[in-house]
Amino acid sequence: MHATSAATGPHEVSLRDVTAGYPRRTVLRQLTASVPQSATTAVVGPNGSGKSTLLGVLAGVRPLTSGTVARGHASPPCLVVQRSAVSDTLPLTVRETVTMGRWAHRGPWRRLDRRDRAVVDESMDRLGIRDLADRQLGELSGGQRQRALVAQGLAQEADLFLLDEPTTGLDLAARDAIAAVLGAVTAEGVTVVQATHDLDAALVADHCLLLQDGRLVAEGEPRDVLTDDALRRVWALPSRQRS
Numbered sequence: 014m015h016a017t018s019a020a021t022g023p024h025e026v027s028l029r030d031v032t033a034g035y036p037r038r039t040v041l042r043q044l045t046a047s048v049p050q051s052a053t054t055a056v057v058g059p060n061g062s063g064k065s066t067l068l069g070v071l072a073g074v075r076p077l078t079s080g081t082v083a084r085g086h087a088s089p090p091c092l093v094v095q096r097s098a099v100s101d102t103l104p105l106t107v108r109e110t111v112t113m114g115r116w117a118h119r120g121p122w123r124r125l126d127r128r129d130r131a132v133v134d135e136s137m138d139r140l141g142i143r144d145l146a147d148r149q150l151g152e153l154s155g156g157q158r159q160r161a162l163v164a165q166g167l168a169q170e171a172d173l174f175l176l177d178e179p180t181t182g183l184d185l186a187a188r189d190a191i192a193a194v195l196g197a198v199t200a201e202g203v204t205v206v207q208a209t210h211d212l213d214a215a216l217v218a219d220h221c222l223l224l225q226d227g228r229l230v231a232e233g234e235p236r237d238v239l240t241d242d243a244l245r246r247v248w249a250l251p252s253r254q255r256s
């Protein structure tokens with residue numbers, strides 16, 4: 014089923030018949046979908062349905078077995094991985110972590126210029142973590158660390174901002190802070206794609222991709238895609254008794 018999307022503008026990414034996965038494991042199967050430009054897309058689906066794999070494909074770090082991915086911009090996308098995928102033992106401060114976002118522009122060994130430093134400070138400010146700048150990433154709470162990872166992504170100033178479950182396990186204030194920043198960057202023209210289990214966050218996105226077993230079940234306006242029936246079917250929940 015392909016519901017009609019409200020996001021009628023140009024596409025930042027168009028995937029056609031994409032099959033992709035890992036050595037000896039195909040995950041995404043013949044997936045055709047689009048990501049509208051300067052809008053927010055939520056990628057929703059059960060555990061193991063292929064959301065992270067799809068983000069890897071969109072980021073260009075997961076090779077395709079077949080199919081095509083066409084991008085609207087040539088600049089490298091930014092992928093903010095799941096917080097749990099980042100080691101506790103990395104000996105990095107918050108400022109160093111956010112500064113790594115500038116490597117896409119400067120390379121890791123070049124000195125930062127004034128603008129780089131301003132972007133790093135502004136990115137920390139937008140996530141409310143400037144006061145944590147000198148703290149080690151490994152000694153932060155989950156929510157603080159997630160803010161640092163999102164700030165690193167902002168510092169990259171990418172046209173395509175991909176986030177893997179950026180608000181999972183966070184309290185309401187941290188979730189709201191991240192949602193507000195993502196809304197603001199979208200308004201500035203950035204294309205945001207987030208994999209999420211938070212249906213409230215998905216429902217306020219502009220566009221939604223619903224996955225099941227590596228296949229696209231539906232694509233379009235979140236309220237058309239995330240219907241009660243679709244959610245029950247995809248999560249194999251018992252259907253509601255109808256009167």
Ligand SMILES: Nc1ncnc2c1ncn2[C@@H]1O[C@H](COP(=O)(O)OP(=O)(O)OP(=O)(O)O)[C@@H](O)[C@H]1O
Pocket residue numbers: 035036038040058059060061062063064065066067208
């Ligand atoms: N590095 C890997 N090597 C082999 N298989 C993998 C690897 N990473 C993920 N998979 C498999 O790919 C499938 C899809 O995983 P993926 O992480 O994309 O799902 P997901 O929808 O993001 O799940 P979750 O909601 O649990 O984060 C799963 O069957 C998983 O076991």
